[in-house]
């Protein structure tokens with residue numbers, strides 16, 4: 001196995017591009033194109049192309065570290081694991097199980113996320129587990145569940161995008177975050193469709209749009225309501241669809257009608273003629289989509305904001321129809337799967353609710369424990385981090401770097417430092433790992449087999465292609481060893497396929513049903529879309545009823561025909577590429593309008609902090625940068641943070657290109673060079689968030705939480721800018 005090319009998937013973002021990896025005779029591996037995967041057809045961004053460099057022992061951890069005399073020093077695995085088990089045990093004895101916290105990551109495979117959730121609830125007995133995916137798309141999940149009864153990032157394959165009539169892309173910049181996906185939008189326009197981009201910045205994606213709406217940060221909710229108002233006023237609603245497939249329209253309509261276009265223009269800064277043009281472009285074609293990403297979601301009213309965009313889709317008869325609907329472009333590699341299998345504070349495997357007695361009984365049965373022994377829902381990610389050192393005294397953290405990626409990061413760093421005990425399992429010595437009492441070096445993507453679930457809800461198999469360096473073990477090994485030391489000898493296998501087989505049983509019958517998916521099918525079929533229930537041989541009938549009919553209505557598209565997941569198999573459920581075509585996942589099968597009204601962000605500009613800050617990503621770095629900042633080519637392309645200022649704002653401040661400027665919020669200050677560009681609104685500044693230290697953007701961000709999703713408001717806070725003089 002280890003001398004040949006192995007098909008697998010990128011370790012980074014939720015697009016999960018297919019790639020081949022081949023061990024090189026001189027050591028290391030080479031990443032090459034893999035044209036057979038329909039999502040990226042061989043294309044990779046710079047992060048994917050260079051991903052193999054993080055496998056090098058030169059940049060990653062290869063030995064456990066323990067804190068001795070204030071310093072991290074090398075230790076044996078036995079010493080490190082013993083120390084973690086002893087400290088977790090002692091903390092539980094002294095303060096109770098809920099004094100133990102567990103923090104996971106959206107980059108962990110499904111098997112790891114599943115095992116981490118089980119470990120927290122069965123071995124530690126704590127309710128205090130959540131993961132960094134809470135920071136990424138949880139408002140979309142909450143809004144999608146409210147409206148459709150089920151949330152799956154995209155309820156249709158990306159291959160549908162070029163064949164729709166219009167896409168409104170809200171707060172998403174795929175040109176930087178997932179470049180190979182941009183071709184879907186380019187092909188959309190080549191096919192005669194139109195692209196509308198909603199973003200306060202004229203991003204590289206917005207430059208390709210037919211219409212760019214640039215609202216003030218934090219006002220996407222008003223924008224969506226204003227568009228719905230115009231849809232109603234111009235008689236563009238789909239009354240038959242509303243009658244047949246939805247409930248709650250009258251309340252939602254009444255709420256939207258209070259948002260006159262002129263009022264919305266005052267709030268958002270988007271001129272009324274642009275609002276009218278957007279409505280025309282969205283409503284005229286037979287099919288259209290709204291896709292959201294972190295822009296509208298990372299707000300303290302993110303659930304309502306996404307709900308307002310979903311209402312627009314429902315009023316115009318888009319959701320649950322061919323080539324149409326609402327979808328969320330998730331961010332992290334396994335952000336989708338990570339929240340489906342139990343590392344989220346309120347959920348059990350299979351996307352089951354932790355407070356549902358039937359769900360508890362089912363999962364407890366699979367785990368062989370008493371349902372009453374399972375803890376209830378715990379704190380959300382930021383609330384958990386905020387409780388460190390007080391209610392939560394010891395933390396086990398896997399695959400996350402909140403010192404850089406959490407909001408109000410200086411406070412989070414201070415909370416982490418205040419813990420009685422911190423253990424971190426990671427590939428590299430991240431800024432968070434540097435604070436730990438014990439650090440465990442773990443295997444990564446090319447060194448281990450496991451599954452992820454992409455932004456399309458397509459479950460994928462990542463395959464082991466190379467051996468890890470000596471002294472490095474899987475997270476599954478870590479959890480197996482800790483469970484044994486804490487008195488649970490069984491139920492924590494180290495073989496990923498064995499874990500997946502249990503996950504299949506745990507998810508069976510749940511919303512995210514993986515029971516019909518096997519490693520063999522994933523390898524043969526290039527992934528399988530959930531839900532995919534197991535069916536007895538000979539009874540597999542097809543995906544969503546009506547899928548074949550729907551596919552018959554689609555225009556010919558060779559790319560679509562390549563999608564082997566769409567083939568109806570005679571003896572197994574084929575998976576479900578398209579959701580909701582016949583009915584929504586609500587008790588009555590109808591989608592629910594949710595009446596929402598505009599409210600502003602938690603922090604509005606004032607005399608002391610007169611500007612708005614918004615944050616985001618650049619193409620050559622990924623999330624907290626823990627991996628990508630260790631790759632020379634990526635660092636050369638994106639060496640550090642910057643502050644985007646509009647020329648008018650720069651002139652008013654007296655800032656020139658490259659001048660160091662301090663951005664100051666109520667939570668702290670960050671310093672970075674000015675980058676002057678007319679691509680940003682004059683009332684707004686932008687910083688990417690990939691770096692630690694004095695340029696850490698998340699020092700500034702506001703942890704105000706959405707009341708439903710508990711997602712922090714990364715996308716908008718009040719700041720002032722101080723020019724520090726020429727660099």
Ligand code: SF4
Nearest residue numbers: 010012013017045048
């Ligand atoms: Fe990897 Fe995402 Fe880049 Fe594809 S777009 S190569 S999945 S980082």
